[in-house]
Amino acid sequence: MGPETLEAKQKAAIEEILKAYPQKAAKNREKHLGVGSPNDENQKTCGDVRSNKKTVPGVMSQRGCAYAGSKGVVWGPVKDMIHISHGPIGCGQYSRAGRRNYYIGVTGVDTFVTMNFSTDFQENNIVFGGDKKLGIAIDEINNLFPLNNGITVQSECPIGLIGDDIGAVAKVKAKELDKTIVPVNCEGFRGVSQSLGHHIANDTVRDYVFDAKVNVNTSDVETTEYDVAIIGDYNIGGDAWSSRILLEEMGLRVVA
Ligand code: SF4
Structure with missing residues (x-):
């Protein structure tokens, strides 16, 4: 499948999603959906897809405070x-x-x-x-x-x-x-x-x-060449639980 075909399919998928919304909500959501590509300058600056906008209760983008x-x-x-x-x-x-x-x-x-x-x-x-x-x-x-x-x-x-x-x-x-x-x-x-x-x-x-006094003693931890620490995993759906298993099956030791 060529990249043009893929992009066309992705655009069609977005149109299909938007059809499910009431007219007013669809108009709002349209600004939040787009097809990215490495050549799209807007994507590099988040210029095309709207983000960091007020949450709308009941709309899929709803987030916490x-x-x-x-x-x-x-x-x-x-x-x-x-x-x-x-x-x-x-x-x-x-x-x-x-x-x-x-x-x-x-x-x-x-x-x-x-x-x-x-x-x-x-x-x-x-x-x-x-x-x-x-x-x-x-x-x-x-x-x-x-x-x-x-x-x-x-x-x-x-x-x-x-x-x-x-x-x-x-x-x-x-x-x-x-x-x-x-x-x-x-x-x-x-x-x-x-x-x-x-x-x-x-x-x-x-x-x-940072620099604060904490009572963590790491001197008794034996390190190996296969230790990894996963930083920044959001674990939104428990995904870190699966990625840990995969890394361990590869022979790595997840220490944090
Ligand atoms: S801090 Fe509490 S009251 Fe304020 S928006 Fe968040 S949940 Fe609501």
Whole structure:
């Protein structure tokens, strides 16, 4: 099959998909679909296909909010830290265990991926602020789970609206507890979709985790010439679970 034929077939497939939509939705979705080719200049700059646009509820492109992008995608797989959903319980519950993460350890002891931590805001916290509650939650968590390697504070929408200073609380607590405490201002309304949450969270990894003191002892790990670390696998459908098996069948050892 020549490349022209393939392109024509791909274009026809897009037309077929668009036919399934109501007229208004099809007009909107049309801008998000296109056939790429190595010679297409637009593809190199994402100039042709529309992205980073506001999510439309009920339309296939629907994604999470900035908070979901930070908590679920970037910080979610960081298993030895505890991630507090700061604000009302709904956001934390909504994002709970939504990601498939590949982790080892004992849940609740040295790994916390599937647990749901929330400051559970009530009306009075919205009126009078929740900084105090956040400080108490951090203390409580640190007492109950002493093997945590740090705590992140994932801001939900109301935090940004009422102006709680999570950065100040994190700074005080980090000093008091001698721990890595990361304030993440990833309120859902900040971006058009979860993608801004990814950027915000990645910035906090750079600013708070690199060079931070962590209790990981790697000196007793014996390395081999066949070790590989997979970086940046989104594992959206559990695909990392399969790629690990393939790499191991090739004779490689997936260490991270
Ligand atoms: S948009 Fe705001 S309120 Fe909704 S889940 Fe995200 S952080 Fe929570």
